[in-house]
Amino acid sequence: MSVLARSLEHEEATVASSPLPPSESRPAIQLELYEAFTQRGLSLVDVTWEQQRLHESRRWSVVELLSQVDFTQIGEADRHLVWNAGRAELTTKPGADRLERLADLECRRWQETNPTVAAIMQACGTWSRYWNEEEAHHETAFNRLSTVLRLEPVSDATFIEFRKVFPDDDMLRTLTLLAISEVVAAVDYGQCSQMVQDPGLRALFKQVAADEVQHMTYFIAFAKALVDSGAYKAKEAFAVAHLFLRDGGEVHGSKRERVESRDTHVNWWDQLEHREGFYAPDALRKKEQLIFHALKRITGITVTSREEVEDTWMDLVGC
Amino acid sequence: MPDAQELESYIRRKFAENVGLTEAELFSEDLSLSALITRSERMTNSVDLMEAFARTSNGLRKDFGLRVRLPALSLDTPVSKVLAVFMGEVTNPERKSA
Numbered sequence: 001m002s003v004l005a006r007s008l009e010h011e012e013a014t015v016a017s018s019p020l021p022p023s024e025s026r027p028a029i030q031l032e033l034y035e036a037f038t039q040r041g042l043s044l045v046d047v048t049w050e051q052q053r054l055h056e057s058r059r060w061s062v063v064e065l066l067s068q069v070d071f072t073q074i075g076e077a078d079r080h081l082v083w084n085a086g087r088a089e090l091t092t093k094p095g096a097d098r099l100e101r102l103a104d105l106e107c108r109r110w111q112e113t114n115p116t117v118a119a120i121m122q123a124c125g126t127w128s129r130y131w132n133e134e135e136a137h138h139e140t141a142f143n144r145l146s147t148v149l150r151l152e153p154v155s156d157a158t159f160i161e162f163r164k165v166f167p168d169d170d171m172l173r174t175l176t177l178l179a180i181s182e183v184v185a186a187v188d189y190g191q192c193s194q195m196v197q198d199p200g201l202r203a204l205f206k207q208v209a210a211d212e213v214q215h216m217t218y219f220i221a222f223a224k225a226l227v228d229s230g231a232y233k234a235k236e237a238f239a240v241a242h243l244f245l246r247d248g249g250e251v252h253g254s255k256r257e258r259v260e261s262r263d264t265h266v267n268w269w270d271q272l273e274h275r276e277g278f279y280a281p282d283a284l285r286k287k288e289q290l291i292f293h294a295l296k297r298i299t300g301i302t303v304t305s306r307e308e309v310e311d312t313w314m315d316l317v318g319c
Numbered sequence: 320m321p322d323a324q325e326l327e328s329y330i331r332r333k334f335a336e337n338v339g340l341t342e343a344e345l346f347s348e349d350l351s352l353s354a355l356i357t358r359s360e361r362m363t364n365s366v367d368l369m370e371a372f373a374r375t376s377n378g379l380r381k382d383f384g385l386r387v388r389l390p391a392l393s394l395d396t397p398v399s400k401v402l403a404v405f406m407g408e409v410t411n412p413e414r415k416s417a
Contacts, residue, residue, distance in 0.1 A: 167363075167364065168363075169363055169364060169366070170363070173366060235370075236366075239366050239369060239370060240366065242369070243365070243366060243369065246390075246391055247390055247391060248390060248391040249391060258393060260365075260393060260394055310388070313373065314373050314376065314377055317370055317373045317374055317377065318374070318377060319374055319377045319378045319381055
């Protein structure tokens with residue numbers, strides 16, 4: 001008998017009279033993480049279990065979804081959407097890798113002075129493994145489609161360039177930026193799902209959009225927990241929102257007259273290629289509304305226009 | 320209402336304070352915004368730079384009742400251009416008062 005079997009036998013002997021665990025509710029994102037740690041007494045093991053349950057409930061197969069796509073039904077405009085998506089998704093792995101590293105660094109920085117913030121950081125870093133895996137699905141699905149459809153190949157040089165790991169920043173800024181990045185991605189993919197002709201491709205875009213909404217919700221929850229803790233200031237969330245929403249801001253991506261050239265990392269929204277006569281997702285108003293909603297959730301402050309975002313941010317900054 | 324020279328010297332001083340460099344460092348070398356971020360120990364990225372602009376603008380509102388809204392500036396913009404943009408805003412008769 002193996003050591004494991006013996007230990008399980010012992011375990012059975014000691015817990016046989018214990019009640020069965022209560023049936024668990026439907027898996028969901030912990031939206032009130034600060035409260036969960038400080039008032040409901042959840043541990044990191046508890047939070048991680050909830051993350052795992054939700055992840056398992058949402059898993060899907062790239063191979064299966066791709067098998068539903070009728071390649072003969074994908075026109076030129078839809079091919080271009082697929083190609084853009086595949087390239088853009090290459091930048092997510094470095095985002096997740098950076099998040100994991102930064103969250104762990106921040107966790108250790110706070111451990112002595114604020115164990116709750118340390119726990120929030122660790123919960124975030126732990127969750128990044130699920131984010132990374134789901135984004136791997138997106139990247140490989142679209143790039144495999146591009147390959148099968150014989151679209152312009154992504155060179156190894158581009159692949160490596162898009163894998164540059166983002167520089168570190170304040171954690172609340174980082175989480176807000178990631179939440180907004182997911183807003184933009186979710187809206188774009190939602191638009192794509194309405195535009196493409198093939199039902200199989202439509203299902204793929206819908207699934208990826210749903211994933212991005214879930215990621216957005218997670219980032220908002222982690223950011224809110226940091227603000228709730230009092231250790232991070234709302235102005236940082238507003239600064240990032242303003243960066244996106246101001247005139248010529250990031251939300252306009254590669255449609256801007258001038259895109260900042262950086263050698264440190266690649267922002268996917270700056271790399272989308274728009275071709276004359278082809279549909280390109282936009283829906284700026286919808287993106288704005290979702291960003292306002294994210295700010296409300298994270299900071300508790302209501303804003304309803306880009307001008308209000310700027311005014312609120314400037315008020316929070318002070319002199 | 321302060322004269323243009325007074326406003327310019329105020330903007331120079333406040334901006335230098337907010338980015339954590341001396342006026343001499345900033346303006347005698349006419350640093351680009353990316354060089355400024357690299358040189359300042361207080362700055363991580365362009366969000367910090369935006370905040371320095373905002374603090375300078377808030378100072379103008381508080382001390383002179385002037386409202387400045389800045390456009391997005393690329394990172395290769397020299398600080399002399401930033402100063403010119405600020406001055407254009409505060410001396411523009413069309414601007415909104417705070």
